[in-house]
Amino acid sequence: MGPTLINGIPGHVLFVHIAVVLVPLTALALLVCAAWPQQARRFGLALPVLAAVTLVSVPITTHAGEWLKHHVANDPLVRQHAELGDGLLPWTVGLFALAVALWWMQRRTGAASQADPAAVDEEARPGARARGALRAAAVVLSLVLGAGAVVQTYRIGDSGAQAAWHDNFSTTRTPETGSR
Template identity: 60%
Template sequence: MSLINGLPAHVLLVHAVVVLVPLSALTLVICALWPQAARRLGLALPLLALVTLATVPLATQAGEWLERHVDSDPLVRRHAELGDGMLPWALGLFVLAAGVWWISRRTGAPQLRELSGARSGARSGSVLHVAAAVLSVVVAAGAVVDVYRIGDSGAKAAWHDAYSKTATKSSDGD
């Protein structure tokens, strides 16, 4: 994918990444720390993370196309290098979202646990829950910081020479 309606696809696709990564990260942390939220959201949590994961390589491939169609610039190269690091974070969000969803389903019905008398399962469930919560916070924070760094470098690459610090026209129409 290179152009969408005459515009470089990367310019449009990055907006999906910039919105979906923090949204997935926030949703993951909420669900990891509040299991009832994970049970209420159900499959929406891993599906959101899967859509997020799918947008990253689309934006990256479109960015690689765009990089070949602009002048060589150190800021563009730095942005491309940073952008290549987003996929592992998005994959981590998806894996943890699926894990949190699975844990919430596995430990979700307190009545069933009480009826089965599974006491040892409660301890392993709480260890899984704590581990998933800690990993979720770490990966979510890393993903959000990385998407910020990538976006900031992209904005600098796109705009560093594209505007004047002084107005070129008066604001009252003169």
């Protein structure tokens, strides 16, 4: 599915940074576009593209992580990290699906306002209440999906740091070697 080693370094430790940045960024962009339709028009196709890149980054990262899991000592913290990592994909699928839905709704309402320039006022157009209800639902969904994805990303990252760093450092400062 993707490289497991990059320049001699396990790919997982590099790919993880993509997901750690893109998941919260996608969640924030999704919330902004759901709450403010004018921002959704500005984002345009960039929102679903961002969500797609985020979605694709997760299985690439987990694939590289599975490889790494089989190349380190058997550790319960590593197993816990891997299990948590498997739980991020459904959240990013939800972010992507909502991003596509918002983009599609924005295109439809944008096309309708261009077809009827006299109906510039959103409240005056037919179906304004339904659009308002859909927007409210989109805001709530983006909050739920975004918060879930970000919290899951945090939990995965924390467990990965625990797995990587437990017993791998000293709590006391080590003496410096060499002279300056």
